[in-house]
Amino acid sequence: MIWQGRRVLITGAAGFIGSHLCERLLRKGAEVRAMVHGNMRGSIGHLAAIPESLRTRLEIVGGNIRDAAFVRDATVDMDTVFHLAAITSVVYSYSNPDETVITNVSGTLNVCNAARHENVRRVVHTSSAGVYGAAVGGAPISETHPVRAYNPYTASKLAADCVVESFHLSYDLPVTIIRIFNVYGPRIGRFLVIPTIVLQLLKGNKLKLGSLTPTRNFTYIDDIVNAYLLMAESDSVVGEVVNFGSTRAVTIAELAMLIADLMDRDVTISQDEKALRPAKSEIERVLADVTKAKQLLGWNPKVELEKGLKKTIEWIAAGGYDDLRA
Numbered sequence: 001m002i003w004q005g006r007r008v009l010i011t012g013a014a015g016f017i018g019s020h021l022c023e024r025l026l027r028k029g030a031e032v033r034a035m036v037h038g039n040m041r042g043s044i045g046h047l048a049a050i051p052e053s054l055r056t057r058l059e060i061v062g063g064n065i066r067d068a069a070f071v072r073d074a075t076v077d078m079d080t081v082f083h084l085a086a087i088t089s090v091v092y093s094y095s096n097p098d099e100t101v102i103t104n105v106s107g108t109l110n111v112c113n114a115a116r117h118e119n120v121r122r123v124v125h126t127s128s129a130g131v132y133g134a135a136v137g138g139a140p141i142s143e144t145h146p147v148r149a150y151n152p153y154t155a156s157k158l159a160a161d162c163v164v165e166s167f168h169l170s171y172d173l174p175v176t177i178i179r180i181f182n183v184y185g186p187r188i189g190r191f192l193v194i195p196t197i198v199l200q201l202l203k204g205n206k207l208k209l210g211s212l213t214p215t216r217n218f219t220y221i222d223d224i225v226n227a228y229l230l231m232a233e234s235d236s237v238v239g240e241v242v243n244f245g246s247t248r249a250v251t252i253a254e255l256a257m258l259i260a261d262l263m264d265r266d267v268t269i270s271q272d273e274k275a276l277r278p279a280k281s282e283i284e285r286v287l288a289d290v291t292k293a294k295q296l297l298g299w300n301p302k303v304e305l306e307k308g309l310k311k312t313i314e315w316i317a318a319g320g321y322d323d324l325r326a
Helices: 018-029 052-057 068-075 091-096 098-119 152-171 193-203 222-234 253-262 291-297 305-317
Strands: 006-009 029-039 058-063 080-083 122-128 175-180 204-207 239-246 270-272
Touching: 006 018, 006 068, 018 029, 018 052, 018 222, 029 068, 052 058, 052 291, 058 068, 068 098, 080 098, 080 222, 091 098, 091 152, 098 122, 122 152, 122 222, 152 175, 175 222, 193 204, 193 253, 193 305, 204 253, 222 239, 222 291, 239 291, 253 305
Parallel strands: 006 029, 006 080, 029 058, 080 122, 122 175, 175 239, 204 270
Antiparallel strands: none
């Protein structure tokens, strides 16, 4: 599909994934309206990293995803809507369950209502692999795996997914649901595990981390942006939920050693009790079954973990967070 001249709305555009998606679409010639959370400082987050030469086709609008009128106005004349805006922190959801659920569910409802009334060609909604919880019967996890709300965050994402599905079944809204496993790369949130490890190792050779035994499959940002575009382009996935994630899983301890090797550190790892999640919410093994993505879209992750980690380390070490206007 040709993106040149297409009008695109990205909610949550100032964030990690949203800013990369925004930049890729601008490079493809799309006219992008970037929705950011309005604040008194006028922050545009990671959008500040997009080269000035691309910003001539970038319109930034600030407001709240919970404001239905604001979302409706932002959706006018859009061909495609990529919905990423959400409260995404599991830790934050424990102390702020009401805000997490209201924002993620009502925000998604507002996007679906606006897209329906504006006759948008395609809505790509962002889901989370967290909704699968602990693997039943072993990993990898396919789209048919049971879902379960392990915490307020995953409860909110499950509810939002159901809202999207209901608009497809009730109103024929052309939606796709992209279910993402762990994503990393430049601009990643600084309190996630990879930057936590890197930032500690930039200061010395000692690491204090939470649980070291859980396994995760980390997928580089470029591969995930490819997935978003494919979900927006192909008619084969309308009404479908599709998993996207690396097929390689590592434990947190293995991840820490990989990063230490790339940073040439002889590391000592100890456990930080304060960083441990509540026992009932910790998911020990996460690995994506991406058979559906391969069959319907021909998607495969291309960036090896070591190569992606090296790029991420370089971005953090170069002061990526210091330059962030947030």
